[in-house]
Amino acid sequence: MLRGRAFKFGDNISTDHITPGRLAHLRSNLPELAKHVMEDADPTFASRVEKGDFIVAGSNFGLGSSREHAPLVIKMAGVSAILAKSVARIFFRNAINLGLPVLICDTDNIDDGDELEVDLGKGTVNDITKSNQLTFGKLPEVMLRILDEGGLVPYIQKYGDFKL
Amino acid sequence: MGKTLAEKILSQKSGSDARSGDIVIARVDLVFAQDTTGPLTIRQFQACNLKRLADPKKTALFLDHAAPSPNRQISNDHRLLRQFAGETGCLIYDVGGGICHQIVAEALAKPGDVIVGADSHTVTAGGLGAFATGMGSSDVAIIFGLGKTWLRVPESIKIMLSGKFSRGVGAKDLILNLIGNIGADGATYKALEFGGDGVKNLTMSQRFTVANMAVEAGAKVGLFPTDGTTRNYLKSQGRIDHYQPMSADNDASYERTINIDLAAVEPLVAKPHNVDNIAPARELKGTKIQQVFIGTCTNGRLEDIAIVAKMLKGKRSHPETRLIVAPASPQVLLAAVQAGYIHTLVKAGAIILPPGCGACLGLHQGVLADGESCLSTANRNFKGRMGSPEAFIYLGSPATAAATALAGEITDPREVA
Numbered sequence: 057m058l059r060g061r062a063f064k065f066g067d068n069i070s071t072d073h074i075t076p077g078r079l080a081h082l083r084s085n086l087p088e089l090a091k092h093v094m095e096d097a098d099p100t101f102a103s104r105v106e107k108g109d110f111i112v113a114g115s116n117f118g119l120g121s122s123r124e125h126a127p128l129v130i131k132m133a134g135v136s137a138i139l140a141k142s143v144a145r146i147f148f149r150n151a152i153n154l155g156l157p158v159l160i161c162d163t164d165n166i167d168d169g170d171e172l173e174v175d176l177g178k179g180t181v182n183d184i185t186k187s188n189q190l191t192f193g194k195l196p197e198v199m200l201r202i203l204d205e206g207g208l209v210p211y212i213q214k215y216g217d218f219k220l
Numbered sequence: 221m222g223k224t225l226a227e228k229i230l231s232q233k234s235g236s237d238a239r240s241g242d243i244v245i246a247r248v249d250l251v252f253a254q255d256t257t258g259p260l261t262i263r264q265f266q267a268c269n270l271k272r273l274a275d276p277k278k279t280a281l282f283l284d285h286a287a288p289s290p291n292r293q294i295s296n297d298h299r300l301l302r303q304f305a306g307e308t309g310c311l312i313y314d315v316g317g318g319i320c321h322q323i324v325a326e327a328l329a330k331p332g333d334v335i336v337g338a339d340s341h342t343v344t345a346g347g348l349g350a351f352a353t354g355m356g357s358s359d360v361a362i363i364f365g366l367g368k369t370w371l372r373v374p375e376s377i378k379i380m381l382s383g384k385f386s387r388g389v390g391a392k393d394l395i396l397n398l399i400g401n402i403g404a405d406g407a408t409y410k411a412l413e414f415g416g417d418g419v420k421n422l423t424m425s426q427r428f429t430v431a432n433m434a435v436e437a438g439a440k441v442g443l444f445p446t447d448g449t450t451r452n453y454l455k456s457q458g459r460i461d462h463y464q465p466m467s468a469d470n471d472a473s474y475e476r477t478i479n480i481d482l483a484a485v486e487p488l489v490a491k492p493h494n495v496d497n498i499a500p501a502r503e504l505k506g507t508k509i510q511q512v513f514i515g516t517c518t519n520g521r522l523e524d525i526a527i528v529a530k531m532l533k534g535k536r537s538h539p540e541t542r543l544i545v546a547p548a549s550p551q552v553l554l555a556a557v558q559a560g561y562i563h564t565l566v567k568a569g570a571i572i573l574p575p576g577c578g579a580c581l582g583l584h585q586g587v588l589a590d591g592e593s594c595l596s597t598a599n600r601n602f603k604g605r606m607g608s609p610e611a612f613i614y615l616g617s618p619a620t621a622a623a624t625a626l627a628g629e630i631t632d633p634r635e636v637a
Binding site for chain 1: 291293494
């Protein structure tokens with residue numbers, strides 16, 4: 057069970073909002089890069105987010121670049137899952153590959169600051185603040201297995217190959 | 221039931237009867253990373269204890285996003301990539317060697333290939349009929365070691381093209397038209413497959429421009445069939461043996477079909493801060509522009525530079541507008557020198573950059589100031605993209621960029637003789 061507060065964002069949050077190209081020189085210094093997470097969407101996010109919190113977004117979250125540093129700095133900030141109406145393809149795959157759950161659900165009724173509880177096994181989001189329950193779609197089997205192992209690197213360390 | 225181009229390629233590379241919605245494991249013919257994604261790729265490769273590359277000749281590193289390096293940290297990243305190439309024997313294109321997607325197009329991609337790059341604009345090679353897609357560093361690291369990856373076979377959207385562009389209109393306007401129509405997530409997880417009589421009227425350079433921006437509609441790939449134009453292009457690159465006919469079956473099944481008459485497309489611009497925020501260039505007259513940037517994997521090829529040089533010949537760019545031109549590869553740069561385009565552009569006030577990506581992603585060489593506006597031939601106008609979250613990026617064709625550089629404000633290229 058994951059529990060934390062919702063940090064609400066709108067539609068089309070790009071990888072440039074999450075970790076812009078101007079910080080490319082910090083990509084081999086991840087603790088420093090992570091201090092700037094989501095800077096161009098909300099400059100106060102990095103200082104307010106706490107371990108377990110959720111990013112709750114509208115549609116097409118993570119569009120743009122293939123930079124895996126985007127989900128990586130979100131994970132390093134302590135975010136336990138991303139909830140969005142839809143997620144761009146490469147970001148989706150990258151997040152799962154890092155063991156960061158991405159849950160596709162209708163986020164319209166979740167507000168900034170709501171207390172949420174997520175049950176990954178059952179596929180439910182409980183908005184404690186609103187006493188409202190949501191369900192999210194199931195991942196493809198191959199992504200579930202990667203997520204279960206904590207990401208693609210531990211998955212390959214364990215299996216040495218893809219198992220469909 | 222026949223197959224789409226995506227289903228055909230993935231069937232061949234997975235050794236199975238691949239249909240949209242299936243998950244397959246496909247052999248990868250070319251895998252690459254660049255200097256901002258490569259260091260993490262190498263670290264993930266090492267973390268998996270994958271000591272050897274599946275095939276060094278099918279693995280490439282490109283030092284193009286910061287070329288040459290603007291600072292110590294990136295210089296150290298470049299050193300890491302060079303060391304890895306030295307140890308593993310993979311291909312390496314060092315600083316000045318060109319933008320990865322342009323080099324893949326010129327020298328490496330073959331029709332029917334599966335190509336994966338740690339860069340979202342890997343889709344560019346779809347112009348040659350290759351199933352080319354971007355992934356992150358972990359996925360690419362695994363392909364480095366295993367030579368294969370898992371893929372969900374995408375549903376395809378068919379884009380039926382007819383007719384010819386009218387004067388002053390080009391491939392950039394076509395793809396902006398399509399993205400404006402279906403939206404920045406209109407093709408998420410899907411393939412865009414281009415077809416129809418209009419395809420034969422698109423040059424290879426134009427097909428690369430269109431395929432390049434498929435990802436701006438969320439697409440996994442943007443695929444063109446191959447034809448005489450593809451064959452001639454490969455021949456011009458000394459690679460005629462890489463040609464093979466590629467087309468979708470006539471009875472393939474598509475999620476939907478969109479028809480576009482090229483003659484009806486007009487010069488378009490994507491306004492800040494989303495690529496699907498489209499307006500006709502003529503409606504943006506009066507928008508002052510402090511920097512015009514011509515280049516990138518979208519529009520940094522010889523044809524693009526030729527359009528700009530012809531429009532600027534004997535003229536000067538506007539005194540309050542910086543004009544920056546970055547040819548996409550050494551081949552493009554040399555051809556532009558030989559054709560006299562570079563001479564024309566420098567006389568017109570242009571700054572010529574080495575082949576690379578720096579300005580497009582706000583890394584160096586053309587970073588915008590707060591409050592400034594740029595008209596760029598690149599593919600993205602997200603907030604903060606060119607270095608300042610307080611700047612404004614408009615995307616347009618090379619012709620629109622040239623007309624804008626002359627006027628100092630966004631200008632429909634049909635207004636310039």
